Amino acid sequence: MALAETMAPHLxxxxxxxxxxxxxPPREREVVALAVLHLERGEWEIVQHREVAEFMGIPKAMVDAIANERYSDQMFTDREQALLAFTRQVVRSVRVDDLIFKAVAAFYDPRQIVETIFVIGNYMMLLRISEVVELPLEGAAGAGFWKSQKQPA
Structure with a gap:
């Protein structure tokens, strides 16, 4: 990011x-991030967010279910299932069909839906940067930022 000195402060x-x-909610934001990163195969960001998920109390089984797109698994609440289905459609199709939109709108207000789209877009951009510049996978510093915000779940 240091090379993008005009963009980095805004990011x-x-x-x-x-x-x-x-x-x-922070935990749901992280569920969205994990889904985006796995859908888009962002290896460096996935390493970082495994640590973030653990810090936020998201069980490894849930992270694995997200990684394998098992969004209808019973471990997810109806709210989380709607959020994950919405995230998948935004990532894969850009547009969201009426059924998926109604499902997510049953749990989230318009502001939260737009915030979710920002989270999705942000992680799509970040993983493209990390993958194109081939950041090394060793070592995870991902939870450091979230710990500094004192934001577990």
Whole structure:
């Protein structure tokens, strides 16, 4: 990010807002992030977010279910299933069909839906940066930022 000195401060500000100011609950924000990263195969970000998920109390079995797109697994609440289905359609199709939109709108208000789209888009962008520049996979620093925000679940 240091090479993008005009963009990096703005990206940092958006990520700070995502961490501290959105109304989408932190654990659900992380579920969305995990889904995006696995759908898009962002290896560096996946390594980081395994640690974040653990910090936030998301069970490994749930992370594995997300990685394998088992979004209808009984371990997910109806709310989480709707959020995951919405995330998958935004990532894969851009548009969301009426059935999926109605399902997510039953649990989330319009602001939270738009915030979710921002989270999805942010992680799609971040993983493209990390994959194209081939950040090394060794070592995870992912939970450091979230720990500094004191935001477990």
């Amino acid at each position: 940092k500000a958006m990520n700070m807002a995502m961490a501290t100011s959105i109304t989408l």
